[in-house]
Amino acid sequence: MTMGVPMSTTNSLTADDLGSAAQRERRKRILDATYDLARDGGFDAVQMRAVADSAEVALGTLYRYFPSKIHLLVSALAREFERNEALFRKMEIPGDTAAERVIFVMKRTTRGLQGDPKLTEALTRAFMFADASVATEIHTVGMLLTSMLTRAMHPDDDHEPTDQDVAIARVIGDVWLSALVAWVTGRSTAAETGAHMETAVGLLLRD
Amino acid sequence: MTMGVPMSTTNSLTADDLGSAAQRERRKRILDATYDLARDGGFDAVQMRAVADSAEVALGTLYRYFPSKIHLLVSALAREFERNEALFRKMEIPGDTAAERVIFVMKRTTRGLQGDPKLTEALTRAFMFADASVATEIHTVGMLLTSMLTRAMHPDDDHEPTDQDVAIARVIGDVWLSALVAWVTGRSTAAETGAHMETAVGLLLRD
DNA sequence: GCCATAATAGGAACACGTTCTACGTCGTGC
């Protein structure tokens, strides 16, 4: 698996290589359809034929844009994270300590997810099931999460986070993901999820 | 979904309700076949027809013992964890500090897993994909992991771990799971996985 | 031993992710 420059023809269309307006439009329709189906019925309801029908593209076209159901769902997740991260980037994050601000960000994000449990289930499942071929999309999500957390730790834009900041952010991200998986799969309640995250942040960010 | 006493008839056979010797034997053959197929070819190679053939049971029988591929693989994982936990329970865990002993346990376990990458991929994938219907098996695995870690923190058998111990153990477990997923799905190397876990343990167990 | 019932074998059938084939359409260089 080489890491060369992606070919712009004959390959699946990525977020970067957007193609024509018609292609951008198709891509959006597909992601919207995915989002709607996932919100209403979760992972199982996102059936490739249903997505294709709902987005009014042929099955083969769907597969040209997203080479698998997992790519499709992780791309939808990345789009949601981008929206979320943009929101936090624009707002002032409340809290006097790093721990408080981080907890604010996580709770806010988690609450958003828990408001759409089926959607969250679909996106989380896809994320956990993704293999190396989805590395690009996964990496996008990971960067956005780390960036959100380090910004919450240091709201002053002007310096880069330290290695320790990034390490802490990654651990928090890990805990968050595990908690999300436990919640999504019905193994813990929303309240337990929140409490566990608070505990973890408390352990990691004792000033 | 009630939580009543499981019916012993007409339901799938659990680890507790072992049934006759012939049934225990079948269950073992099935798990052994699963193990072998997973070790050689990973998640995709564990095909229900192949497991049934290899274990010399009919497909319907396989489904009577394990209601889905995920149940099957998570049960295999639980068996492996039980073996692993028993090993640690018998041995003296080296290291002067809690952090050193925890890292020893994690590295030893991780090394074992990384020695059989395909097997690990299969088991981890199944674990991450499991839903609420696999809660029992998942819980078994979680308890074993927490128990291994708290024992490493406090090698003296005779007192129960504190809440804080359990909280730390759970966070470490989360990090470990995330790292395993990243490794299994080809998103990080074995070395990165080890380093990340050491960092996390260092952050959580600074004495 | 014999019967009732549960368990198993064997395999067809179905669902959904994925691939493939055949054909139509659009847009670009000439």
Add this chain to the structure above:
DNA sequence: GCACGACGTAGAACGTGTTCCTATTATGGC
């Protein structure tokens, strides 16, 4: 205009997880 190649449509086909059905075989109570 028009030929050509990339793109799109429609849908068949295939693989594997899961369900279902029927006949056969164990098993346990009498």
